Amino acid sequence: MAKNECDLKSCFLCKFCLKDWIPAIAANRKNFEVKKGQQLFKEGDPAAGIYFIYSGAVKVHKRWDNEKELILRFAKTGDIVGQMGLGPEATYPVSATAIEAGLACFVDMEFFDSTLNINTQFTKQLVMVLANDLKESEKRMRNLAHMPVKGRVAQALINLKNQFGTNNDGYINIELSRQDLASFTGASYESLFRVINDLTEEKLIGVSGKSILIRDTGRLVNLTAETE
Amino acid sequence: MAKNECDLKSCFLCKFCLKDWIPAIAANRKNFEVKKGQQLFKEGDPAAGIYFIYSGAVKVHKRWDNEKELILRFAKTGDIVGQMGLGPEATYPVSATAIEAGLACFVDMEFFDSTLNINTQFTKQLVMVLANDLKESEKRMRNLAHMPVKGRVAQALINLKNQFGTNNDGYINIELSRQDLASFTGASYESLFRVINDLTEEKLIGVSGKSILIRDTGRLVNLTAETE
DNA sequence: CGTATCTTTGAGTCATGTCAAAAACGGTGG
DNA sequence: CCACCGTTTTTGACATGACTCAAAGATACG
Numbered sequence: 343m344a345k346n347e348c349d350l351k352s353c354f355l356c357k358f359c360l361k362d363w364i365p366a367i368a369a370n371r372k373n374f375e376v377k378k379g380q381q382l383f384k385e386g387d388p389a390a391g392i393y394f395i396y397s398g399a400v401k402v403h404k405r406w407d408n409e410k411e412l413i414l415r416f417a418k419t420g421d422i423v424g425q426m427g428l429g430p431e432a433t434y435p436v437s438a439t440a441i442e443a444g445l446a447c448f449v450d451m452e453f454f455d456s457t458l459n460i461n462t463q464f465t466k467q468l469v470m471v472l473a474n475d476l477k478e479s480e481k482r483m484r485n486l487a488h489m490p491v492k493g494r495v496a497q498a499l500i501n502l503k504n505q506f507g508t509n510n511d512g513y514i515n516i517e518l519s520r521q522d523l524a525s526f527t528g529a530s531y532e533s534l535f536r537v538i539n540d541l542t543e544e545k546l547i548g549v550s551g552k553s554i555l556i557r558d559t560g561r562l563v564n565l566t567a568e569t570e
Numbered sequence: 571m572a573k574n575e576c577d578l579k580s581c582f583l584c585k586f587c588l589k590d591w592i593p594a595i596a597a598n599r600k601n602f603e604v605k606k607g608q609q610l611f612k613e614g615d616p617a618a619g620i621y622f623i624y625s626g627a628v629k630v631h632k633r634w635d636n637e638k639e640l641i642l643r644f645a646k647t648g649d650i651v652g653q654m655g656l657g658p659e660a661t662y663p664v665s666a667t668a669i670e671a672g673l674a675c676f677v678d679m680e681f682f683d684s685t686l687n688i689n690t691q692f693t694k695q696l697v698m699v700l701a702n703d704l705k706e707s708e709k710r711m712r713n714l715a716h717m718p719v720k721g722r723v724a725q726a727l728i729n730l731k732n733q734f735g736t737n738n739d740g741y742i743n744i745e746l747s748r749q750d751l752a753s754f755t756g757a758s759y760e761s762l763f764r765v766i767n768d769l770t771e772e773k774l775i776g777v778s779g780k781s782i783l784i785r786d787t788g789r790l791v792n793l794t795a796e797t798e
Numbered sequence: 799c800g801t802a803t804c805t806t807t808g809a810g811t812c813a814t815g816t817c818a819a820a821a822a823c824g825g826t827g828g
Numbered sequence: 829c830c831a832c833c834g835t836t837t838t839t840g841a842c843a844t845g846a847c848t849c850a851a852a853g854a855t856a857c858g
Contacts, residue, residue: 404708406716414708426708428701435705458694465693466686472700473656477663479707480632480642480654486714487756488634491846520805528715530847535806719814748837758815763838 350396352420355449355457358467363460370453376400376440382423384437389427391450395419398444399506399516403525404436413526415478416441416505416516422471427451441522486528489566494527495537496565499547503556513553520552578624580648583677583685586695591688598681604628604668610651612665617655619678623647626672627734627744631753632664641754643706644669644733644744650699655679669750714756717794722755723765724793727775731784741781748780 350356355367373396376382382393385404393400400417414436417423423446427434449457458465485494499514506516518526524534538554541547546562548555556562578584583595601624604610610621613632621628628645642664645651651674655662677685686693713722727742734744746754752762766782769775774790776783784790 404712412712412715426705462690476704477654483711484632484640487640
């Protein structure tokens with residue numbers, strides 16, 4: 343393999359980049375290992391650049407009140423993190439923290455920006471990614487406003503299953519702390535706990551340690567529609 | 571003015587488009603008047619294309635439950651609507667309805683897509699717009715999860731003032747029904763009503779019909795920080 | 799084996815939504 | 829100009845979902 347080609351198949355950056363631009367990427371990217379719990383950046387930091395996740399998992403979250411936070415979304419292999427640092431404001435509006443060790447790639451904003459100027463296909467792909475994130479965000483926003491906690495937990499579990507898939511036993515392929523799951527659904531720790539209990543008793547899900555198994559997708563989906 | 575040049579200064583599409591692409595735009599766009607209350611599209615509709623708002627005001631909203639909705643954002647002169655129709659899903663995930671009469675421009679998805687392929691500057695601008703929308707959306711999401719209604723109303727009023735400005739008397743330059751204001755803050759009609767009352771009594775705002783005047787920005791901003 | 803960190807449970811409180819009904823408003827047509 | 833009807837505003841009472849607080853069990857861990 344040529345030294346200046348991307349050796350990582352799931353590199354969003356390389357996948358959609360011009361052939362003759364790839365050497366420049368190789369020269370400008372910084373690959374590095376990420377430890378569990380490591381913070382890639384936090385809200386308020388100067389927006390230094392964009393991160394591409396090769397492996398592992400990262401939570402993107404936003405604080406409220408020094409105590410509470412909301413997890414906005416998760417990024418895993420092939421996803422981008424830090425794109426909200428784009429635009430005139432020079433700081434990240436959110437934080438990004440690894441929940442699973444892995445490998446990431448950093449590209450500084452200046453180089454990223456020049457890529458956007460040069461590479462239409464890449465920029466277009468970014469538009470698609472952002473449009474999708476926006477769609478998801480607006481859907482969750484609506485849910486936060488109108489859907490009760492139980493439905494939101496159901497929705498969160500469905501989303502997690504879609505994003506991370508399941509292992510051999512059918513358990514969702516991500517281990518989240520209860521606290522993180524609560525922050526992801528926008529509920530308190532205790533509320534989440536009780537709902538998880540309910541769902542287990544009603545046999546909609548199964549729990550083993552931190553792993554969660556969806557037993558009855560149909561009824562879980564019903565919870566997300568509720569009054570309809 | 572040449573017939574094939576864009577005659578509308580606030581056309582996002584033309585402003586960032588290549589000179590030699592503008593004739594193609596002129597041939598492919600459809601300008602039309604929008605009446606108050608007119609629905610540009612509704613969620614579930616096939617994503618036919620993108621709308622550019624020249625004048626007037628449009629709300630972008632998402633239903634819940636046939637009764638309730640959340641207003642996600644407003645679009646006015648220079649803004650784009652329908653961009654969430656981008657991507658593999660062929661339907662709009664939201665609705666767009668005029669709250670003020672005005673002028674809009676429609677470009678079908680196919681042509682829009684080919685513009686994205688050809689015009690890097692335009693595509694890059696779109697990235698910036700989307701990144702900004704995403705930022706705003708995620709902020710509001712966090713607020714919906716953790717900020718009490720009063721703070722959200724305060725935030726909504728501040729946002730409206732920033733987006734629409736004020737008229738000679740200092741009143742925010744948009745007339746929203748109370749119902750719409752409630753849907754925008756993610757609260758019930760009655761809750762919104764009581765909060766507006768409170769704020770008026772506390773002399774943070776003034777109300778005249780549907781128009782609202784911000785009297786004390788400082789204390790209003792405090793409400794959005796609350797416990798900090 | 800003791801200390802710290804999570805889990806689990808219970809009880810109490812409060813913010814917000816719901817429901818219902820009265821009052822005010824606005825337009826329309828006679 | 830007024831009587832009427834539909835809509836929006838305003839108010840009160842109430843129900844309840846969800847958060848908070850606090851404390852007792854577990855579990856991990858050095």
